[in-house]
Every structure is written in C-alpha cells, then in structure tokens.
Amino acid sequence: MQLSRSYIVDAALEILDTYGFADMTMRRVATQLGVAPGALYWHISNKQELVAAIAEAIIEPIGVRLATTPLSPDELCTSLREFLLHHRDGAEVVAAAMSQPQSAVRLKIFEAVTSSISEYFDTQILSPSDIEAAATGLTHLTVGAAALHQAGLQFAEATGEEFDADNEWQSQNAVRLLLAGLRMKELESQNGK
Structure with a gap:
C-alpha cells in the first residue's frame, strides 16, 4: 500500500466509527496504517487538517445527491442530518471543521443550503441578508x-438511561418552522407589507 491522503482519511473514518472522535489521533491513524506518525505529515499537516478532510468525506454524499436530485431546504437538512449521523461523532467532527477559519466544509454546506433556498424561494423578493x-x-x-x-x-449507552427519541422529530419540526417563517417573510414582501 502506498500511503496517500485518501488512505489516511479512510483509516481515520474507521477509527472514528469504532472509537469516536476523542480517540481519533494522528498516532492512532498511523498505527492503523502501520506507519510511523511522521509519515502522515507528508499528506496531512496536522490534526486540524485531518478533521477538515474527514468532515469533507462525511458531507461528500450531499454533493453527489445534489448533482442528481434537487432537494428542497428541508430535504437537504434531512439528508445532511442523515450523513452526519451515519458516522459516530460525525456531527462533532463537522462542527469542529466548520469552526476553522476559511472552512471549506462550512462553505460547502452553506452554499448547498443557500442554493436550495434559492431554488424554492423567490430571491427577487427576499433580501440577500434574509x-x-x-x-x-x-x-x-x-x-x-x-x-x-x-x-x-x-x-444513554454509557449510563443505561433512556434516550430521547423525539430529537429527530423536534429537529425536523424546527427546520420546517424556520422555513415557514421565511415563506411568511416572502409573502409579506410580495404583498408590500
């Protein structure tokens, strides 16, 4: 095997899915690949870059799906949630990548959501700031x-306590409410109010 960025990201994703974000270290990735930790730095500069690369891999299916099927904003949010939950600590990894300055992950997600809004709402009526x-x-x-x-x-897994299964419904409902507010703003602007 020739070490490459994609092999490193795949190994890190495997560690993430098995052990979680806290245990996904450069040293552990190197051990998984059977190389010295220094070998990783030819392809990935530091852990922050690794986190960003993993986050891009987690959200990559969104771009693939959007290339074949236009999604409404609520469908896009449902898909994004699905891809985040597909990997253990996937949402935490993506949030960490989004917090980085000039985050490509934040830009990709924001552009996808903005594009979806623009497809389903009248951008001639709504302001760019809205x-x-x-x-x-x-x-x-x-x-x-x-x-x-x-x-x-x-x-819940660690303590044996019951897990709040309403979380997904509440999240989807909150997305719909936000979009309903945007639709109301659009209608008010159309009516000149």
Whole structure:
C-alpha cells in the first residue's frame, strides 16, 4: 500500500466509527496504517487538517445527491442530518471543521443550503441578508441538533438511561418552522407589507 491522503482519511473514518472522535489521533491513524506518525505529515499537516478532510468525506454524499436530485431546504437538512449521523461523532467532527477559519466544509454546506433556498424561494423578493440568515440558521440547527443527538445517544449507552427519541422529530419540526417563517417573510414582501 502506498500511503496517500485518501488512505489516511479512510483509516481515520474507521477509527472514528469504532472509537469516536476523542480517540481519533494522528498516532492512532498511523498505527492503523502501520506507519510511523511522521509519515502522515507528508499528506496531512496536522490534526486540524485531518478533521477538515474527514468532515469533507462525511458531507461528500450531499454533493453527489445534489448533482442528481434537487432537494428542497428541508430535504437537504434531512439528508445532511442523515450523513452526519451515519458516522459516530460525525456531527462533532463537522462542527469542529466548520469552526476553522476559511472552512471549506462550512462553505460547502452553506452554499448547498443557500442554493436550495434559492431554488424554492423567490430571491427577487427576499433580501440577500434574509437568505443568508436562513441558510446560517438551517445549517447551525441541523449540525447542532445532530451533535446533540449523538451526544445524547452516547450518554444513554454509557449510563443505561433512556434516550430521547423525539430529537429527530423536534429537529425536523424546527427546520420546517424556520422555513415557514421565511415563506411568511416572502409573502409579506410580495404583498408590500
């Protein structure tokens, strides 16, 4: 096997799914690949870059899905949540990557959500700041709710306490309410109010 960025990301995803974000270290990834930790740095500069690369791999299916099927904003948020929850601590990894300056992951998600809003709402009526606020709200709501879902599930597993199964419904309802508010703003603007 020739070491490459994609092999490193695949190994890190495997560690993430098995052990979680806290145990996904550069040293553990190197051990998984059977190389010295220094060998990773030819392909990935530091853990922050690794987190960003893993986050891009987690959200990559969104771009693939959007290339074949236009999604409404609520369908996009549901898909994003699905991809985040597909990997243990996936939402936490994506949130960590989004917090990095000039985050490519944050930009990709924001652009996808903004594009979806633009397809389903009248951008001639809504102001750019309204669209930006809605895209930001939907992104933060979806990633944050998925992170809380995963943390709650892990807490329930560790303590034996019951898991709040209403989390997904509440998240989807919150997305719909935000979009209903945007639709109301659009209608008010159309009617000149």
